[in-house]
Amino acid sequence: MINKQTPDTSNHISVMLDESIAGLNINPNGRYVDATFGRGGHSAAILDKLSEKGSLLAFDKDPDAIAFAKKRFGKDTRFQCHHGSYSDMFEVVEACGLFPVDGILFDLGVSSPQLDVAERGFSHDKDGPLDMRMDNSKGMTAEEWLDTVSEAELFEVLKKYGEEKCSAIIAKAIIENRTNQKINCTSQLVKLIQDNLRYYQKNKNPATRTFQAIRIAVNDELKDLEKVLERIIELLNHNGRIVFISFQSLEHKIIKTFIKKHTAGNEDVDINSSVMTQRKSPQLKRIGRGGVSSFERKDNRRSRSAWMRIVEKI
Numbered sequence: 001m002i003n004k005q006t007p008d009t010s011n012h013i014s015v016m017l018d019e020s021i022a023g024l025n026i027n028p029n030g031r032y033v034d035a036t037f038g039r040g041g042h043s044a045a046i047l048d049k050l051s052e053k054g055s056l057l058a059f060d061k062d063p064d065a066i067a068f069a070k071k072r073f074g075k076d077t078r079f080q081c082h083h084g085s086y087s088d089m090f091e092v093v094e095a096c097g098l099f100p101v102d103g104i105l106f107d108l109g110v111s112s113p114q115l116d117v118a119e120r121g122f123s124h125d126k127d128g129p130l131d132m133r134m135d136n137s138k139g140m141t142a143e144e145w146l147d148t149v150s151e152a153e154l155f156e157v158l159k160k161y162g163e164e165k166c167s168a169i170i171a172k173a174i175i176e177n178r179t180n181q182k183i184n185c186t187s188q189l190v191k192l193i194q195d196n197l198r199y200y201q202k203n204k205n206p207a208t209r210t211f212q213a214i215r216i217a218v219n220d221e222l223k224d225l226e227k228v229l230e231r232i233i234e235l236l237n238h239n240g241r242i243v244f245i246s247f248q249s250l251e252h253k254i255i256k257t258f259i260k261k262h263t264a265g266n267e268d269v270d271i272n273s274s275v276m277t278q279r280k281s282p283q284l285k286r287i288g289r290g291g292v293s294s295f296e297r298k299d300n301r302r303s304r305s306a307w308m309r310i311v312e313k314i
């Protein structure tokens with residue numbers, strides 16, 4: 001029986017599940033990649049559509065997600081998982097002998113177990129250590145990062161990754177405060193922000209954007225996304241698809257820029273401007289895009305900002 005105080009770490013409601021699986025247009029004998037396993041809702045739905053000849057490779061940075069993947073699908077010979085960033089997808093797919101793949105799914109951001117377990121430090125609503133690492137087996141925690149970052153860099157991170165209007169005030173408050181006392185728990189950071197902002201919407205936690213910005217910085221989230229997109233088209237089979245589910249404007253922007261660069265309408269791009277003009281033909285076509293339904297949004301509040309985009313290799 002689950003203790004009410006203990007979050008159920010197996011629980012994540014998969015976002016846009018039916019639409020994203022339909023978007024992959026699964027070939028039962030095909031090879032697929034789930035770039036962000038989480039608790040495997042999308043992986044399970046992909047495996048359901050695969051024959052004995054099909055295969056699925058899943059990635060996650062989070063050791064808990066990978067432990068869960070091994071427990072849930074470890075006996076399924078069609079399934080493999082990789083603990084690490086999807087930014088290494090090209091090398092891992094090749095090493096697993098899965099090249100080329102028929103579809104890749106990204107469901108970006110954090111999972112419910114990551115948000116619900118206070119010790120992970122992702123949530124401004126739960127008091128816990130300031131950790132925020134998706135891979136909590138290595139790297140700098142949010143506490144260590146905040147303890148060493150310069151005011152200028154902190155300001156930039158809050159402005160760029162958090163789109164926080166009060167970046168200067170918050171950066172100054174954090175840097176001044178840390179000289180007297182280490183900022184080592186989530187409630188301390190929330191209080192510091194509340195104490196230093198004169199005005200904020202009372203129904204919205206004023207630390208939301210700061211938490212988002214620090215999380216993105218600590219986990220190199222946008223750099224990982226930009227890196228994987230550099231060679232992702234090479235990984236795809238003809239008619240192979242990529243389904244992206246993204247949740248915030250910076251992710252949307254990177255995905256939109258990638259799609260725009262490789263789809264029709266971009267044939268006039270001069271790829272070697274100073275020497276000669278070559279025409280680069282489009283490598284992808286748009287299959288569809290859309291936001292989350294009002295029904296799903298009502299059912300699962302965490303899905304509310306989700307946006308899906310589907311492309312196919314031509």
Ligand SMILES: C[S@@+](CC[C@H](N)C(=O)[O-])C[C@H]1O[C@@H](n2cnc3c(N)ncnc32)[C@H](O)[C@@H]1O
Pocket residue numbers: 012013014015035036037038039040041042043059060061062065084085086087107108109110111112134221224225
């Ligand atoms: C929204 S959850 C995925 C939920 C999953 N689709 C499901 O149905 O259970 C996002 C997951 O991606 C992982 N993740 C985020 N960025 C990653 C990266 N660069 N490489 C590998 N995993 C990443 C997170 O640790 C988290 O477990």
